[in-house]
Amino acid sequence: MAYTQKEVDYIHDTLIDLLTTCMFSKYIPVQKPKIGDWCIEASRIDRKKDRDDCIGKLIRVVDEEKGDYTIITIGGKEVTWHNSELRKIPDKYLRNK
Numbered sequence: 001m002a003y004t005q006k007e008v009d010y011i012h013d014t015l016i017d018l019l020t021t022c023m024f025s026k027y028i029p030v031q032k033p034k035i036g037d038w039c040i041e042a043s044r045i046d047r048k049k050d051r052d053d054c055i056g057k058l059i060r061v062v063d064e065e066k067g068d069y070t071i072i073t074i075g076g077k078e079v080t081w082h083n084s085e086l087r088k089i090p091d092k093y094l095r096n097k
Contacts, residue, residue: 012052019055023087033058033088039071043085053079058086 003011022028023040033039041054056071056079067084 016052016055019089022093023089028090031088031090033086035059035061038089038094039086040089041069041071041081041084042087043067043083053077055089 020040024042035058037058039056039058052075053073056073058069059072059078060070062068062070062080066082067086068080068082069084069086070078070080071086072078
């Protein structure tokens with residue numbers, strides 16, 4: 001069954017909302033990600049325009065002290081965050097194949 005772009009966008013938005021809500025609960029420990037870890041950018045989560053770019057795999061630490069990191073998003077887009085806080089998505093929440 002093929003989905004329309006509107007349906008795909010709705011599913012994507014729902015999953016992003018769910019993950020961002022879960023990641024900021026008191027039950028998820030805050031961990032710093034390492035290269036290769038799935039992570040979420042935590043300091044700009046309320047800004048709608050950055051929401052789709054906030055989840056990805058950490059590929060480069062540009063400057064940890066300044067909060068500069070580069071991730072590859074779920075959609076394959078490379079995003080560099082500046083003055084940001086990245087949190088690791090705990091491995092137990094990821095499916096391993």
